[in-house]
Amino acid sequence: MSRIAIIPGDGIGVEVTREAARVLEAARDAFGLDLSLETYDMGAERYLRDGVTITEDEFRTLSDDADAILLGALGDPRVPGQVHARDILLGLRFRLDLYVNYRPCVLLDPRFCPLREAEGRTIDLDIFRENTEGLYVNAGGVLREGTPHEVATQEMINTRHGVERIVRAAFEHAQRHGRGRVTLVDKANAMPIAGGLWRRTFTEVAEAFPGIETDTMYVDAMAMDLVRRPERYQVIVTSNLFGDILSDLAAEITGGLGLAPSANVHPCRHALFEPVHGSAPDIAGQGKANPIGAVRCVALLLEHLGHGAAAAAVDAAVRRTVADGVLTPDLGGAASTEQVGAHVADAVRGAAPAANAV
Numbered sequence: 001m002s003r004i005a006i007i008p009g010d011g012i013g014v015e016v017t018r019e020a021a022r023v024l025e026a027a028r029d030a031f032g033l034d035l036s037l038e039t040y041d042m043g044a045e046r047y048l049r050d051g052v053t054i055t056e057d058e059f060r061t062l063s064d065d066a067d068a069i070l071l072g073a074l075g076d077p078r079v080p081g082q083v084h085a086r087d088i089l090l091g092l093r094f095r096l097d098l099y100v101n102y103r104p105c106v107l108l109d110p111r112f113c114p115l116r117e118a119e120g121r122t123i124d125l126d127i128f129r130e131n132t133e134g135l136y137v138n139a140g141g142v143l144r145e146g147t148p149h150e151v152a153t154q155e156m157i158n159t160r161h162g163v164e165r166i167v168r169a170a171f172e173h174a175q176r177h178g179r180g181r182v183t184l185v186d187k188a189n190a191m192p193i194a195g196g197l198w199r200r201t202f203t204e205v206a207e208a209f210p211g212i213e214t215d216t217m218y219v220d221a222m223a224m225d226l227v228r229r230p231e232r233y234q235v236i237v238t239s240n241l242f243g244d245i246l247s248d249l250a251a252e253i254t255g256g257l258g259l260a261p262s263a264n265v266h267p268c269r270h271a272l273f274e275p276v277h278g279s280a281p282d283i284a285g286q287g288k289a290n291p292i293g294a295v296r297c298v299a300l301l302l303e304h305l306g307h308g309a310a311a312a313a314v315d316a317a318v319r320r321t322v323a324d325g326v327l328t329p330d331l332g333g334a335a336s337t338e339q340v341g342a343h344v345a346d347a348v349r350g351a352a353p354a355a356n357a358v
């Protein structure tokens with residue numbers, strides 16, 4: 001049996017996770033999967049009520065017992081400094097050493113693409129963002145704060161170990177999914193110290209994958225190219241900061257935050273799936289949030305657990321729902337979060353193998 005921990009979190013995280021869980025249950029029943037789902041009360045409400053973010057016991061259960069974690073979103077304007085989000089999400093990311101941030105960006109329908117001549121474009125690229133190092137480790141310091149002579153340093157940490165493992169994860173993914181090219185994105189012209197490590201490591205790791213073409217791009221050129229000819233890219237591997245920015249750009253050209261899923265993974269150990277969007281307090285509680293990003297996380301989660309047919313059924317059900325025009329307002333539709341979730345779940349049930357059909 002696989003144990004799945006569900007953390008709905010805050011704001012629209014709660015709404016979209018309800019629909020993701022509905023789809024997961026539909027896949028479980030339709031495909032006869034042995035899955036147990038357990039929901040965890042972690043988020044702003046609990047923090048404001050009890051002053052608790054995540055306990056050591058909860059951390060241990062998530063770390064030792066859960067085969068996968070499905071998270072909605074964390075973030076609430078009532079919590080100063082978003083301390084709960086830091087403890088829970090960054091806590092899990094760093095303590096479980098989830099070094100791969102995987103973001104598939106697929107254009108499901110040309111209508112969702114804001115680029116010119118969207119019709120006929122095929123955007124289908126996978127971003128591998130390093131998730132535990134780079135500029136986000138918060139190394140550095142401030143001198144003479146608040147004076148005209150203030151000095152602020154924010155250091156970028158790159159280790160051979162950290163770079164090698166994310167680069168290898170990108171190549172292994174390319175090999176597994178029949179992707180022909182991996183592109184390294186950096187800024188090796190202006191940042192040659194970090195760039196040198198990334199490029200040497202990339203070249204060395206690539207030697208073990210002779211069937212896969214390689215390519216390097218500066219991040220500024222990549223930002224332009226993702227707008228100009230995104231169909232050229234298959235797998236992109238990059239550092240924490242560049243991956244953060246490029247994956248939002250890639251999400252936008254494929255329909256926006258509401259559609260985009262992500263996985264935070266330590267291969268063969270831990271995996272946490274979350275939609276790319278945040279808790280969106282401006283639309284929370286109105287039934288308007290697009291649940292597709294969260295639902296596509298379910299497909300990634302099922303694939304991660306080895307349930308390829310069920311994952312493909314969820315993916316096909318999302319495409320069916322889009323084709324049927326059952327869309328939330330962010331995509332120009334009038335459907336509610338729940339209506340979209342229910343439509344996807346029905347389509348998953350319809351895809352059940354005959355032996356398990358209910």
Ligand code: ATP
Nearest residue numbers: 075257258277278279280282283288289290291330
């Ligand atoms: P965070 O700091 O947690 O990333 P944020 O407020 O900066 O959060 P999001 O919460 O991701 O950013 O959302 C930005 C805006 O995009 C929201 O205010 C909302 O209007 C829109 N948005 C985000 N996710 C969705 C969604 N699933 N469905 C519809 N609109 C969304």
